[in-house]
Amino acid sequence: MMSCHPWNQALWDRLTADVSQLPHGILLHGPAGVGKRSLALALAKRMLCSQPTPEGACGQCPSCSWFDQGAHPDFRLIEPAEPDAGEEGAGKKGGRHIAIQEIRGLAEFLALAPHQGGWRTVVVHPAEAMNVPAANALLKTLEEPPSRVLIILVSHQPRRLLPTVLSRCRKVAVTLPDTESALAWLGSQGLASAEMLLREAGGAPLKALDCADPERLARRERFLEALSRPSPAGLSVLAQDFQNRLDEAWGWFSRWVHDLMRVKLGSQARYFKERHVELDRQAGALPLEGLMALEEEVRRAGRWLKHPLNSQLLLESWLLRYADLLEDSHGR
Ligand SMILES: [Zn+2]
Incomplete structure (x- = not known):
């Protein structure tokens, strides 16, 4: 039986207490990795x-089995298409939109009359992937919805x-679970190092599960190892190797610098506790001002990270600045 994740149970109960009272449009919003799509x-x-x-x-019932097969005639799931591996722009996140054709298809x-004579449901995920024409087309449907239609935006x-789209939906927040529930669930999924991964995922359990991918863990180890024993040559190789994974590299590097700041200011590391020896040593040697400037720069870069331009140069510039800082601290 399909249901929501355990931490969303109370929300589920509220949503389904009286389905006749549900509005035509619902917006499930919240951080990535908390189970909004499953709930929808x-x-x-x-x-x-x-x-x-x-x-x-x-x-x-037959309806449930159609649904599970992705073949229910009264249901539509609208998501950006996965780009083909050979397609231009494949692997670049910026290129994935929900286009107006898909929303027109929805209209x-x-x-048409419902196939089964009952409800019709639509899930749009993620709703922000709709471009403006698509969102405007959806708005028409939200303004004059046929009866017994539920449109769930995620x-x-x-x-x-x-x-205008927001104002037509009931907004339902899906929040991060408390750490205890998240760890209990991750444990039930057989995840090792759940605590470390949950911290890295900012408390979002499904993101933590993604983080547990063995290849990703190996990359993480490699990245942290290079930061722990930094040399200009080693960091330059790192920048090259991670040029197509800037998101990932940014995530680790910004957390690393954040941890260095915390240790420098007398607190404990938040993300990479397992590397506290290296963090202690580097934080002791690094100048506070240089560290603050680097943290600020890296934090700001996070806002426009989705732009694929010059990502290698960017990563290289951070890592080389980091190497410079370390160099300076040894020279003193
Ligand atoms: Zn059923």
Whole structure:
């Protein structure tokens, strides 16, 4: 049976207490990795199920089995297409949009009578991937929705949505679970080092699960090892190797610098506690002002990181600045 993640149970109960009171448009918003998409799909499935229980869809009826096969005639899931590996722009996150054609297709779908004579449900994920024409097209549907239609928008960044779209939806916040529930769930998924990964994921359990990918863990180890024993040559190689993974490198490097600042100011490391010996040593040697300037620069860069331009140069410039700082601190 499909249901939501355990930390979203209370929210689920509130949403499904009386489905006749649900509005036409719901916006599930919150940080990435807290289970918004699963919650949206569970709700969509619950509305279509012919024998729903308080826990959700029954999982047995024909409607549920169509849904599970991705073939329910009264359901649409609208997501940006995965770019083909060979396609131009593949691997660049900036290029993934929900285009107006898809929303027009949705309007056509909703103009027809429901196949099963009951509800029709739509999930748009993530809603901020709609470009402006697409969002405006959706707005028309939200303004004059056919009866028994539920449109669920899922958004990690609701501020990027058109205010007119926002105003047509009931906003439902999906928040980070408390650490204890998150760790309990990660444990039940068989995740080792759950605490470390949850910290790195900023408390978002599904993100922590993604972080546990063995290849990613190996890259993380390599990156931290190079920062722990830095040499200009080693950092330059690192910058080259991670030029296509700037997001990842930025995440680790900014946390590393943040930890150095904390240790420098007499607190404990937050993210890389397992490297406290190296952090202690470097924080002791590095000048506070240089460290503060570097942290500020790296933090600001995070805002426009999605632009693929010159990412190698950027990473290289941080790492070389870091090497310079270390060099200076040894020279004193
Ligand atoms: Zn069912």
